[in-house]
Amino acid sequence: MSTVYEINAKIFKAFCDENRLRIIELLQGGEKCACTLQEKLPIGQSTLSHHMKILIESGVVEVRKDKKWSYYSLSDKGSIAATEKLSMLLTKNYSDQTECVCESEA
Amino acid sequence: MSTVYEINAKIFKAFCDENRLRIIELLQGGEKCACTLQEKLPIGQSTLSHHMKILIESGVVEVRKDKKWSYYSLSDKGSIAATEKLSMLLTKNYSDQTECVCESEA
DNA sequence: ATTACATATTGAAAAAAATCGATTTGATTG
DNA sequence: CAATCAAATCGATTTTTTTCAATATGTAAT
Numbered sequence: 001m002s003t004v005y006e007i008n009a010k011i012f013k014a015f016c017d018e019n020r021l022r023i024i025e026l027l028q029g030g031e032k033c034a035c036t037l038q039e040k041l042p043i044g045q046s047t048l049s050h051h052m053k054i055l056i057e058s059g060v061v062e063v064r065k066d067k068k069w070s071y072y073s074l075s076d077k078g079s080i081a082a083t084e085k086l087s088m089l090l091t092k093n094y095s096d097q098t099e100c101v102c103e104s105e106a
Numbered sequence: 107m108s109t110v111y112e113i114n115a116k117i118f119k120a121f122c123d124e125n126r127l128r129i130i131e132l133l134q135g136g137e138k139c140a141c142t143l144q145e146k147l148p149i150g151q152s153t154l155s156h157h158m159k160i161l162i163e164s165g166v167v168e169v170r171k172d173k174k175w176s177y178y179s180l181s182d183k184g185s186i187a188a189t190e191k192l193s194m195l196l197t198k199n200y201s202d203q204t205e206c207v208c209e210s211e212a
Numbered sequence: 213a214t215t216a217c218a219t220a221t222t223g224a225a226a227a228a229a230a231t232c233g234a235t236t237t238g239a240t241t242g
Numbered sequence: 243c244a245a246t247c248a249a250a251t252c253g254a255t256t257t258t259t260t261t262c263a264a265t266a267t268g269t270a271a272t
Contacts (some may be wrong), residue, residue, distance in 0.1 A: 048136030079196035096135030
């Protein structure tokens, strides 16, 4: 079983590794194959593959396979979803106006 | 020395832990003191303190100290900054239209 | 079918992060 | 100024994540 917190934390994990941020930045310029990403990053092949998996599972990156190669690109849908999710998370809603218990002890 | 990738990864790390997401959600309803957060979370005092430090350093949470207590709240400025940063990161800009090298080998 | 190459998976090691209990700091009260 | 209480820091442990080398898988070319 997964809580909504676990699910969302997993999505945001896409953005909390230095190398994944580099990858995303490279994808801003359009679709890139693994070998192009590889040569611009200071990591091994299996590590890149691991990061791509995390990015794809978070929904912000899509993969297209053609012949021997994998082409990665930013997903509009996933990108919007992640941004909206963060925006919602950080939006105040005042549904819970609970006062601090410690106030009364002051 | 810190790269922009390290700096941004640190900011987004605020959102990739389950308990920090819970804390942020609690703060949506307005300012909360540490003791209120404490009683709603399945973590110890020192762990909460650790998470609050990370949230504050990422800029999305502010702290106000009064008497013995610390009151935490979402920072409008920091929230907007983080959301904008993510939005920018996921926006295509096509400044780099590099073709894949492997294309030519096909 | 064998070879070659791109990517994924596996298993292990290293690094980073989360957690806790104990202690310290800092402010408040008696 | 001693006692109290909230929050921060410290030190150690556990858990998670990152990384790599080796191997497996899947596709294409000979």
